[in-house]
Structure formats: C-alpha cells, structure tokens
Amino acid sequence: MTLISLGRRLVVAAFLVLTGTAVPAGAAVFNPDSFTLDNGMKVVVVSNHRAPVVTHMVWYRAGAMDEPPGRTGVAHLLEHLMFKGTEAYPDGVFSQIVARHGGRENAFTSQDYTGYFQSVAADRLELMMELESDRMTNLVFLQEDIDTERQVVLEERRSRIENDPGSRLGEQANAAMYMNHPYRNPVIGWEHEIRALTRDDLMQFYRDWYAPNNAVLVVVGDVTVDQVRPLAEKYYGRIPARELGPRIDWREPPAKAAQLVTLADPQVRQPSWSRRYHAPGYIYGATGHAYALEVLAEILGGGTTSRIYRSLVVEQKIAAGAGAWYNPSSRGPTGFGFYGSPLPGGEIAPIEAAMEAEIRKLLRDGVTADEVERAKARLQAEAVYARDSLRAPAHSLGGGLVIGMTVDDIEAWPERIGAVTVEAVNAAASTVLRNDATVTTMLLPTKEGEGL
C-alpha cells in the first residue's frame, strides 16, 4: 500500500507530459463515458480492448488534509486497514481472492484523496466490484489489526523519511510552506500522532468520508459503459448516500516572509538546493494561470533542452542537475519550484545565484513565441502517449475528478494548453515569481568535525 508524497506534478501532467507535435484543436484525450449513480457516486469508463483486462479504481475525496487536528496519519493508516477485512471477507481474504483470480492490487493516500485499485481479467470485474463495495461500508476494526498495522506504518515512515535526510528536509520545508493549511503535515503523519491514533479515530474518519457520494469509480479496459452501468448500480448503487463529515474550506493566509530551511547530515555527500513559490492550481487560487504555468514549467524545466538545464548544466557547467516543476492538480494551494545540485565538490551559492539570474531574466524579458509553441507541442503529444496504457487514463480521470475537475476539463486539456499565449505565460510568471515569500531549502553535508 503506497503513499503519495505531496505533489511533484499533477495527475494529468504526470501522464500528459513529454514531447511533441501539435494535436488538432478540440481533439479529446480518452473519450470516456461517464454517469452518476442515484447515490451521487461518479462513474467513468474508458474502453480499451487491447487485452482482455480491466483496471478498476475507487477514489475517495478524503486524504491527509481531511484529518482532524492532532490525528495526522489517520487517512493513511485507514488505507492499510482496508486490506484487513469485513464480516463477509475477514482476515485479509480480500487480497487472497484478488490474487487467486490473477489480479494485482494496491492503494495510495495523498493529501487530497485515497485510492484503491485492482487490475484483473475483464470477466472478474463484477467480483472486484463486490469486494470493493463491501469494504466501502462494512470494514471491521480489530484492535489487534490496528496495533500490527501501526507498526508496519512506523516502519514505512522510517523507510521513507527517517532513513533519508532529503526526505526529512522535505518534510520540514513543507511545514514552512504552509502556515495554516493542513498540507503542512506529512501524508504519513507525525510519528507521535501515528502512535496515538485510536480505533475511534479510524472509525470516525471512515464514517465521515467513505461513502458513495464522496467517491469516484473509474473502470478502464476491455469493457463498455453498457456492461459497467448495471454492475455499478448493483454493487455501488445499493449503498445509500450519507452525510459526510465536516469539510473545512482551508484557506492559506498570504505568505509575507521568505524562509530558509537547512539540514546538514553526515549521510549527505552531495548538496542540493531548492526554492518553492506559492502558486495557484486548477482548483485553488487564481486558477486562470494554471495552464500557462504548465507551459512555463515546461519552458523552464522540461528536460535537457529547458532554459534552466541548458543554462546551469550545459552552458555555465556549475550544476550536475537543475530544473523546475509545477503541480496544478490539487484541492488546495500549490507551488512552483526550482531545484539544482552542484557538480562534485561544488558549492550551493553559485547555483542559487544562477537560478535567481534566470528568474530575473524571465521576469525582465519574458518567454519567446518559439519557446511557447515548442512547449505546447511537447505537452500535447503526451496526450497521445497517455492513451497507450490503462494506468494513465485511470489516474488522469480519477485523480482529476476527485479533486473537483470535470471530465470535460480533462478532455479539454490539450486544447487549453494549445490556447496558452506568450502574454499568458508572462502574466502567470509575473504573478507567481514576483512574490518573494518563498521557501528555500539547502541539504548539506556535515562539515568536518561536526556531528561526530
């Protein structure tokens, strides 16, 4: 069972980003069918008849950001417990049944959502729906399971965070980035709060958010919407809609100070630097800039021909790696980031200075029409490649819908990228990159004689 660390890239762009030739305006991406059950559960179907298999996913609009104060980690621990059992399917038989039928499965938790999926032969779709709909409401919470799984999650935290100085720094930097929004807390939770989570905490989170009217079903593969609809009605449609828990409309106050977060550790052999600016996304803040910011990120940081890589790595020869990223796909506030690491033996200061010079140059001169056209073409080509699997449509549609986008939003992605102008990119850059209330991180080796 996995955990999505706080956004690196959006779900759509994670699959729709590489390189390109223009897609005709108006060309859709996945051509899905969608409908809504009477209880409010959204359903999306993408037919793909390459192999006789389907991917079946249920996404809940419930992630770490929905946890009550002092209960960080409850969304993720609950995700683990979802594999333990119900009255009808106790003692971990869920996974046994899926495996016995040749299925692969997993689950993931992010700040914004929790998702469960199985990939399996198409004629096993009904069985997967029976199992998944059963654990939407009938989960059994045995104290013994909770205690064991808590140990597993603590081991997971050690693997992902405690054993890795870069991850420890990232966790601290994230807390600096958000003063008020729960994004300041790690998805996996703080250790002392994971230890303190109770059975009641888990049951309350489950009751608050695991409901059909808070879920999205995505089926991709060798099926048609006419086959999926009656099955979805039979298994998910029988679950009544419920009143959801209290949803807080978290707003982040304006950031007014730049912050520097540094971590020095003997485990670090290679320093690295990053800076994150506050930015709007598809859903939160000045959303009109989101598509232009995606184009900007591609121009600045999209691979080895991007401005930053070319400048810092190829031409100035001061960095081993450098780039930029942007993640518009989140329910809450998001960021636009830059990162770089020096050549062996090099210092961080020249990296920071060169990056700041690139940002100043961008704000002074703007981007060129040629840069914008090439970036747009590359992004749009991703939409074609994204159709060449089951995973990309499932994640793009599920991840988009669950944060509050529509099917039309996702299908119109190439068109909206195509509509981005030079002026829009420059305006977006100005909006985001002129705000100096940034978070800068430095990951450093321990100096000689320290920390021994």
Next chain:
Amino acid sequence: MRMLCRAVTRIFVAAAVPAALLATAPASAVTVERVVSPGGIEAWLVRDTMVPLVAIEFSFRGGAALDPEGKAGLADMTSSLLDEGAGELDSQAFQQRLADLAVELRFSAGTDTIRGSFKTLNRNRDEAVELLRDSLTAPRFDVDAVERIRQQIMVVLARRSTDPDQIAERVWWKAVFPDHPYGRPVEGTPQSIAAITVADMRQLLRERFARDQLIVGVVGDITPGELGPLLDRAFGALPATGKPVRLPEATLRAAGQTFVISQDVPQSVVQFGQPGLKRDHPDYYVGYVMNYVLGGGGFSSRLYDEVREKRGLAYSVYSYVSPMDAAAILAGGVSTENSRVGESLAVIRAEWARMRDGGVTAVELEDAKTYLTGSFPLRFTSTDSIARMLVGMQYNDLGIDYIDRRNGYIEAVTREDVARVAGSLLQPDKLTFVVVGNPQGVEATAAAPDIGG
C-alpha cells in the same frame, strides 16, 4: 504526482493464461509475426492499431559484466551518451530534435545486455528513425557531453554511497561474487568512471553494437511491409558481426555469512540471498512457483504474512528469482527497526527452512498457479511492455509461440516438484545476509568487503 510504490513485487518474469480461469485467453488475442527486413534484420512484431504510434524495444547481447577491468561502468556511461549528440547534431540540437518530434529514446545497461527503448508517433516515424539510427551508429561523444555525463554519474555515485539500500545491495553482490564481474556495480565506481575514455566507448560500440548481437521487438500501428525497410534504416548500418560474448560461469561465495555495515539510521536495511535456478534449468518454473509462495507474491506470500501481517516487523519484505547468463540467484530484502532486526532475520530463516522441509500446500500451489497464469494478460496493456516481452522471448530462446505455451509450464508444476526442488535448493544456513544500520540481535561473521566510496 510522484507515487511511491512498494518494492515488494519484483519478479514478474512472465506468466500465462489458465483456460480454466479465464473466459478469453489473451494469448489468442496476440499474434506474434516474424519479420525479416530486406537487409536480413529480424524482428518480432505484434500489430496493434489502437494508438497511432510504434514502440521498438531492442537489446544487444553483452552488458556491464563485459566492462574491462578497471573500467566498470563503461556500458552504463556509453548508454547515457548515445542520445547526447549524433551525426550532424550536437547534444542540445539532438535533444531538441527528439523533443520537437516527441520521440522517446532511452538506452540503459544491465549486467547481461544493453537495452534500447524507442517510441514515436506514426506521423513523425521517418524522422524519428533517423535519430535512432544516428544514436546507434554515429554518436559524437563530444568532450562537453562526455564530461557532463561523467560528472552526473559521479554525483549519483556520491549520493548512493551513503544510501543504506544501495550500500546493502552493493555489498551483497560484492561479497557473493568477489571474483566475477557480477560483483561490480553496473554504474561503476568513482575511480573506474574517471578512467573511462571516448576510445573505450567507441570500442564497446564496435564490439557490441552489431547485427548478430541484436534482438528486436516491435509493437504498434505498423505493417510487416512497412517494418522491414524501417528496420534496415534503423539498424542496417550496424556491422554484421561483433565480438562473441564470453562470460565465465559465476560461483556464489560467502555462503552462510552475515555482514554488518554500521550506519547511524533508525531502520536497518537487509539484503539476503543464495543460489537460484537459471532460465534454461528444467526446474526453472518449479522454482518460480515456489518463490511466489515463499516471498514473491505481493500481498500474499509466507514472508509477507509472517514478517509484516502477523508481526508488523516491516513495511517491505520480499523474495525474488533472478536468472542471469552466468549465474542465478534467489534473493530478497527486508527493512526493520534496528531493535527488531534479529527477530526479522530469524523469521526469514525459519520460513526458508519450512519451505525446504515441507514444500507448499495444495491450496498454496493452486493459488500460485491461478495468480501466475491469470495475471499474465496484465502484461499486454501497453505497446512497450509487449515489445519488451518479445525481446525477452528471443533472448531466452523461448520460441515464437511461447505466449501460447507459457501457461502449460506453470500448470504442470506439482506439489512433489516443489517439495523436491525446495528440499535440494533452499539452504537457510547458507543464506548470505548483509545488514546496514545499527542492528540488534545480529552478529557479523566476517568483515564486509570494501565497496569504496
């Protein structure tokens, strides 16, 4: 979003379809054609018109294990430089051309092969194939690009030198193969990377990048008639023959040893393993099924149940089979809080012994078969994954109808087979353990080999 996936299931070599379980056998949905170009280059093709693109996966026989003494990392570094300028185009121009045409082109070195992955939209196919051809036959190795890639590899090596997972893996391979190239890291060491020259890389190309070492799998919207000339344009300029691959058989050493590398981290990372069965061994599939039950089966294996589900000792625990050209291993890993490492290792040893002494139950065997056969069609969901399978089938000499036959090999495995193979293969006392961290309840039996860094 960056999704962090669990490292539990590493071993999906190939599985097939049980007629009993699945209404439609995917095998029949896939037709593999043998295409030979006018110039004599063979490729296996699966036509798939769903998306207007073509994926070409290819391998050259011979990988990092053939790197000359003192030049470990040569195959890897060469692979990294093939798309850093070729023909008339320098690094930036070549990369820009790839980006503008939306071509995906990647090379990577393994121990036994150097692999290429190429994917293009059909509308750019002709121009894209020129880039593929130039990367294979006319890479420039400009000094700027070479030094940049060298520095980037150095940075990666520096990072890995303190990463407990990387340390555990490198020490394990060095300890088990002290006198064989398999004991050297594919990525090289700072010393060997510093020693690699452009002449070394050009020699590697001459010796390895030849048509008689080449294996090609193609999937996508292309006819055999179109593919033939395309193969000649992509690969026809390569020399007909290369240097034959000669790799001495490797014997695993350090049986029964436990190595401890002290590191100040809260969780110890453990790698363990012993000899396995090679791909052409008559009992290969028996070992494959056995490993699924032991620790290969994702959320349903004995190691997962005993270490994670019952005791909460780890987030990740697994075993896998890895058949290579000159050796085979049955290995695994676990990560556990320092104070409980001894307990984890005891459980793993006990499970090794239980399988050796008792084999699998009828239910376990049936479940393994239905999973391994039923999950096979999941490998047919993208063009590049199918193309990789076509390369693997040719590399391992499995026959063009392998997809139809594969199922039968799994179905044929009996409890008696597993008991026989487990009894002779599994040696809990001969497992080689490497532990990185501050483990309690673990005694080192010998000094760990030096991996530099």
